[in-house]
Amino acid sequence: MTSEKAATAQSNKFKKRFVSPKACKSEPEVSILPCVLHYNIVKVRQIVYHKHKLYIAMDCAMDTLEDVFETVRVGTRVRFTDERIRGYMMDIMEGVHAIHSKLYMHCDINPENILRFDNKRLKIGDFGSAQVIANEERLHSYEGARSYRAPELTLGSLSYTEAVDIFACGCILAEFFLLEPIFQAKTSKEIFMAQCKILGTPSEEDWPEGYILADSDDFDIPYYPRNEPVADRLMALIPEISPQCADLLSKMLEFNPK
Known part of the structure; x- marks a missing residue:
């Protein structure tokens, strides 16, 4: 059996x-x-x-990805190898692709909702926030874990798409290396400021919708110049990451979801 x-x-x-x-x-x-x-x-x-x-x-799962992260943080488990990260991320992305292929989005991808089973495979659970992609206007604001929210969500957008799941997956990919959330703060606006600080502030030309959201909430977008590619910034933050992985991560952590 x-x-x-x-x-x-x-x-x-x-x-x-x-x-x-x-x-x-x-x-x-x-x-x-x-x-x-x-x-x-x-x-x-x-x-x-x-x-x-x-x-x-x-x-019934063995534990969650958050539990796995914690065992590495406290030193009872060795750090993740590139092969293990690749395998775990493949599981997560295959699951996300399956959700999106059915024209749904999960809307709360985070380590606590990624379950690990006895064959070491990961499965996505907790669909309590899932929504239909086709609905252009959301009936309620996004309530997913703060550290894994896409920029448009931190600015209060109600017109978000399945791209929010990809951004959250990017946050998880970074966490495999950092062993802590790449963006940490107590409020959504502070999370957005952390995103700008780490990734560099996008220009209004690159992300006009974001500036419209900020203006509608009377919020001044902080300016952190992008003097180098985002992938280079990520490699400086995560010395262990390969250039190829940093490039992939930079694409997953795009400010503009379009």
Whole structure:
């Protein structure tokens, strides 16, 4: 029996009450997650409505990517090899591609929502914030983990696209080397300022939508000159990263999502 078939199930209990089984269908983990069948997406085993409560049984993971990061931080596990980083990122990106190919976006890609199973493979879980790509205007503001938010999200955009998932994946790629979030701050605006400081401030010509967002919120975009390519800035920040990986990371961490 394969580990996939032998995996035990865990129940994810929603705290809120539902008036009927039909009302549960608005939850992304009911309407979206079961539609994305892929090796790198956590599998729904059963959905149960009982006494106005919703339960979702899923495959049981060993731990999360955040747990793995923590074991390396405290020294109980060796740092990631290039091969391991490549394998883990392939798992994550394959999962994200599967979500986007079904015309959905996850909207909360971060290490705590990346699950690790007994075969060392990673799978994306927690679809509670997932949305349909086709909706041009979001019904609510982005609520994903702050350190993994794309620039347009830190400025309060409600017109974001699946590009926010790619930016978050870039943040995770950097974290494999840094062992801490590449952008850290207490507020969304401070995260944006950290992004400008590390990546260099984009010009208004390069990202007009960003400047419009900032103006609408009476926010002055901080100026950090880009005197060298973003990939070079990343190599200075992460000495262990290869030129090829730094180039890829610079493309994932673009300010302009278009």
